[in-house]
Amino acid sequence: MRFYNLWSTRFAGLSPVMQVLIMVVIGTVLADAMAAAFFLLGGYNRLDKTIYLTTLIVLTVGGPLCAFLVSWNHRLKQMTGELDTAFRKDGMTGLFTRHEFYLRVDHFIQSGNPVLSAGAILYVDVDHFKQVNDRYGHALGDDILLDIGILIRGMMGRRDVGARFGGEEFAVFLADADYGQAAWVANRILAGCRAVTRRAGERDVSVTVSIGVAFHASGQTLEQLVDSADQCLFQAKEQGRDRIVYGPSS
Structure with missing residues (x-):
């Protein structure tokens, strides 16, 4: 959890272009590594096996990346809600600002x-x-x-x-x-x-x-x-x- 928070903090400090580039690079490296391993070890030379491999790569690589983006978006919404509340409500008395x-x-x-x-x-x-x-x-x-x-x-x-x-x-x-x-x-x-x-x-x-x-x-x-x-x-x-x-x- 500490590693995730550290990574999230550093990731948030990057520009949008760098964030997209990092996500693309990570996804590409993982997908290529899995594809190479499966073809070398499993001899995937048929369409059904190729489809199975592609599906597995998408789930294995895309799943964690999507989960990260969803959790990051949820965190941003929470932060936005907290900032909105702090802007509208006095934190001590509960009255409006x-x-x-x-x-x-x-x-x-x-x-x-x-x-x-x-x-x-x-x-x-x-x-x-x-x-x-x-x-x-x-x-x-x-x-x-x-x-x-x-x-x-x-x-x-x-x-x-x-x-x-x-x-x-x-x-x-x-x-x-x-x-x-x-x-x-x-x-x-x-x-x-x-x-x-x-x-x-x-x-x-x-x-x-x-x-x-x-x-x-x-x-x-x-x-x-x-x-x-x-x-x-x-x-x-x-x-x-x-x-x-x-x-x-x-």
């Missing part, structure tokens, strides 16, 4: 009724998170982010989209949400994050979050909506953190 968030929410906005609001965005940021990492280590900080990610996933409906924007920043798009629905989810996230604790030595470490909430207005782009939520988040931090600031609802 920023890129996937923008794709999904923008599609939702573009496909909806342009006269109506598409919903609301909650921009969530963990307060003083750098101090948590510096004082208690990144492992504990990652555990806290994981708990917050689980909490956010539990707050979302079937059509909502949640993402980790990077570091300690999260975003939640609530499809078709009005002020009451957005406030209900935002307050549950605010209270839930206060309850997130992790043990560090002799003490429990807890965090708070600041949340900016913006409501989609008719004709507003996703970039404008996210920027509005970011401004509300900034105001929440300026007002003392551990709170929610709402933008105007449509």
Whole structure:
């Protein structure tokens, strides 16, 4: 298995022309060697024996080569799937990445009724998170982010989209949400994050979050909506953190 993995790694590093050339050379050498051996030892001089020999060579030489190509193709598909998942999903929290968030929410906005609001965005940021990492280590900080990610996933409906924007920043798009629905989810996230604790030595470490909430207005782009939520988040931090600031609802 180690030899196969080593060969596969080196084979993958070659150009397509070299890969084809190697496969052709290997197949030709093996087929010629088998044909020479059979004719010298078996005296194949009849059509039926020649057909039998040809079939045997194809199965013996072509079988392993086909198996290698099929397994290589399967491996490439697995790698492609893993890369696609890593590009779309945050490996720590299971939420979407920023890129996937923008794709999904923008599609939702573009496909909806342009006269109506598409919903609301909650921009969530963990307060003083750098101090948590510096004082208690990144492992504990990652555990806290994981708990917050689980909490956010539990707050979302079937059509909502949640993402980790990077570091300690999260975003939640609530499809078709009005002020009451957005406030209900935002307050549950605010209270839930206060309850997130992790043990560090002799003490429990807890965090708070600041949340900016913006409501989609008719004709507003996703970039404008996210920027509005970011401004509300900034105001929440300026007002003392551990709170929610709402933008105007449509």
